[in-house]
Amino acid sequence: MIRILRFGVIVLSAVTLGLLAPIGIWFLSKAKSLAPENWTAKFMAIIIAVSGVTGGAVGVYDYMAFDPEARSVSIYSVGIVLEGDVLFNVYWDATATSEVTVLEWGELEPGQTGNVTFYIKNEGFSNLYATMSWTEGSWDPPDAFQHFDLTWDFEDKFVKPSFGQRVRLQLHVHSDIIGIEGFSFDIVITGDNEPF
Amino acid sequence: MTSWIWALILILIVVIWIIWKYVIIPSITVATDKDSYDRTEDVQIGGALKDQADAGIPAKTVSIAVEDPGGTVYPVFTAVTDANGDYSAVWEIPDDAAGGTYTLTVSALGISASKTFRQMIQIVAIQV
Numbered sequence: 579m580i581r582i583l584r585f586g587v588i589v590l591s592a593v594t595l596g597l598l599a600p601i602g603i604w605f606l607s608k609a610k611s612l613a614p615e616n617w618t619a620k621f622m623a624i625i626i627a628v629s630g631v632t633g634g635a636v637g638v639y640d641y642m643a644f645d646p647e648a649r650s651v652s653i654y655s656v657g658i659v660l661e662g663d664v665l666f667n668v669y670w671d672a673t674a675t676s677e678v679t680v681l682e683w684g685e686l687e688p689g690q691t692g693n694v695t696f697y698i699k700n701e702g703f704s705n706l707y708a709t710m711s712w713t714e715g716s717w718d719p720p721d722a723f724q725h726f727d728l729t730w731d732f733e734d735k736f737v738k739p740s741f742g743q744r745v746r747l748q749l750h751v752h753s754d755i756i757g758i759e760g761f762s763f764d765i766v767i768t769g770d771n772e773p774f
Numbered sequence: 775m776t777s778w779i780w781a782l783i784l785i786l787i788v789v790i791w792i793i794w795k796y797v798i799i800p801s802i803t804v805a806t807d808k809d810s811y812d813r814t815e816d817v818q819i820g821g822a823l824k825d826q827a828d829a830g831i832p833a834k835t836v837s838i839a840v841e842d843p844g845g846t847v848y849p850v851f852t853a854v855t856d857a858n859g860d861y862s863a864v865w866e867i868p869d870d871a872a873g874g875t876y877t878l879t880v881s882a883l884g885i886s887a888s889k890t891f892r893q894m895i896q897i898v899a900i901q902v
Contacts, residue, residue, distance in 0.1 A: 583797050587790055594786040614776045672839035672847045673881040697847060744845030
């Protein structure tokens with residue numbers, strides 16, 4: 579919401595400055611052609627269009643750049659699917675206010691390991707045990723999964739009702755990967771009230 | 775032509791002023807009464823939720839989470855800001871709490887702040 583309002587303010591400010599600029603120049607230079615009484619509709623349209631487009635461009639840049647919880651821009655994304663009988667969810671923050679929907683890994687070079695940290699919150703009434711896997715069918719390109727290893731540090735743990743647990747996912751890219759420039763897949767986290 | 779140009783500029787200025795006046799850019803702080811505690815001690819938590827003009831934002835719910843050294847997050851609890859934007863809460867360290875550095879995180883209106891404190895393991899007796 580704040581970003582949209584910032585965009586609006588920037589565009590309106592640019593248009594206002596665009597209209598005030600000729601007046602300022604006229605006031606300083608006394609050039610009659612810039613006097614407001616000589617402004618034509620075409621002249622005004624040009625000023626509004628130029629300042630509006632300029633403000634819009636700045637606004638778009640600001641819209642993308644302004645993020646209090648900014649993370650690196652990613653070209654790779656991973657969907658996250660929650661399954662199981664226990665009610666639980668995954669969040670970016672310990673206070674469980676920002677839900678995880680997509681994991682972003684940034685650009686991973688061959689041989690590199692990417693890390694993502696989030697929180698699993700048990701929103702049910704029994705202990706939560708969980709396993710993590712990926713669905714081979716969700717990979718794009720389809721055979722890319724052979725070149726990656728996905729691990730997490732939640733093994734042998736459980737989460738009590740209403741508690742949360744910080745979890746770190748690691749995605750390792752094999753150093754022999756060839757011909758894959760982008761990938762996407764879904765991670766499945768399955769919850770149960772008994773150890774797997 | 776002149777009059778409606780001035781009218782347009784005036785309207786734009788008024789619109790910008792209204793947007794700035796009613797857009798709240800909040801900030802939140804968090805503090806504890808001490809940096810180090812023993813088990814079963816109370817952690818006194820306090821802070822303030824303010825806007826860009828440093829004015830308190832009242833009647834907002836602040837979510838508070840305590841994360842132990844192993845990443846376990848205790849049940850999230852809340853506090854409500856008073857007329858000055860201040861909030862306070864108390865968290866009692868459980869008697870089975872692990873020793874080490876704890877992270878206290880507060881969030882409200884989409885922003886958050888964190889602070890760490892230490893929980894020292896209290897040795898009651900050593901039998902030789």
